[in-house]
Amino acid sequence: MAELVGAYFTSHVPGIGGAIHRGDQETPYWKPFFDGFPPVREWLEAMRPDVAVVFSNDHGLNFFLDKMPTFAVGAAAEYRNADEGWGLPLYKSFAGHPALSWHVIEQLVADEFDPVTCQAMLVDHAISIPFELAYPDAAEWPVRLVPIGINTVQHPLPSARRCLALGRSVHRALASWPGNERIVVIGTGGLSHQLDGERAGFMNPDYDRFCLDNLAADPDALTRHSIEEIVRLAGTQGVEVLNWIAARGALGPAAVEIHRNYHLPISNTAAATLVLEPV
Numbered sequence: 001m002a003e004l005v006g007a008y009f010t011s012h013v014p015g016i017g018g019a020i021h022r023g024d025q026e027t028p029y030w031k032p033f034f035d036g037f038p039p040v041r042e043w044l045e046a047m048r049p050d051v052a053v054v055f056s057n058d059h060g061l062n063f064f065l066d067k068m069p070t071f072a073v074g075a076a077a078e079y080r081n082a083d084e085g086w087g088l089p090l091y092k093s094f095a096g097h098p099a100l101s102w103h104v105i106e107q108l109v110a111d112e113f114d115p116v117t118c119q120a121m122l123v124d125h126a127i128s129i130p131f132e133l134a135y136p137d138a139a140e141w142p143v144r145l146v147p148i149g150i151n152t153v154q155h156p157l158p159s160a161r162r163c164l165a166l167g168r169s170v171h172r173a174l175a176s177w178p179g180n181e182r183i184v185v186i187g188t189g190g191l192s193h194q195l196d197g198e199r200a201g202f203m204n205p206d207y208d209r210f211c212l213d214n215l216a217a218d219p220d221a222l223t224r225h226s227i228e229e230i231v232r233l234a235g236t237q238g239v240e241v242l243n244w245i246a247a248r249g250a251l252g253p254a255a256v257e258i259h260r261n262y263h264l265p266i267s268n269t270a271a272a273t274l275v276l277e278p279v
């Protein structure tokens with residue numbers, strides 16, 4: 001039987017990659033953020049996952065405004081990183097797990113979701129940065145990847161309720177998977193931030209706390225807000241919390257918080273890190 005060991009959530013600001021590259025982890029600006037990661041690393045070391053099911057949003061590397069799937073599931077044997085224009089180093093590739101990807105896709109379609117299936121897919125900073133934070137010394141990533149992309153970019157976006165339901169469908173897939181893998185679920189992005197327009201730089205600690213306080217015990221609380229309300233509360237890019245909501249659904253019905261860190265600003269973002277375990 002496969003085992004779902006828990007869930008790791010973190011912001012994915014590209015500037016984090018620059019800080020790692022420069023070795024700025026201990027500087028006053030970055031230390032309060034990076035101090036949130038030793039407990040994540042210890043937890044991963046104890047849990048030893050060998051597969052990661054990652055919910056994130058593509059930022060233009062695979063999909064642009066001309067073609068934007070609401071939900072996309074990777075089913076590739078390998079996922080390469082590519083230059084997105086942030087000036088970051090190229091990050092390590094991931095091995096895929098196509099059989100598990102197709103099992104997830106089968107369950108999603110059986111549950112009446114209509115994902116785009118991607119047998120070729122690149123990974124952007126939304127996946128590479130969370131792994132650089134979690135496994136800073138890895139020569140190669142210790143997990144195989146099942147990436148699930150959610151449109152948080154081009155409106156109309158899927159509702160929070162729909163994303164939680166998507167995650168719950170993925171949970172059903174993981175629960176019926178006959179392999180003996182140790183699986184970690186990951187949600188990346190958020191929390192509140194806005195990169196564009198009149199409110200550029202907007203962050204909202206009250207809404208972020210509401211999300212962090214409810215994600216483990218009552219994720220449905222996060223689905224009470226419409227997309228328009230989430231944009232108002234979290235900012236235009238803060239809607240990346242949809243990735244967290246879907247990942248929480250994939251963790252299963254009951255969860256307990258193991259670790260939390262919250263610090264702002266990191267670039268334009270209120271940066272949060274969270275580890276949950278299933279009960």
Ligand code: DHB
Nearest residue numbers: 012013014266267268269
């Ligand atoms: C920033 C945050 C993001 O989520 C992102 O994808 C790009 C940039 C930022 O705060 O700089």
Ligand code: FE
Nearest residue numbers: 012189237240
């Ligand atoms: Fe982002």
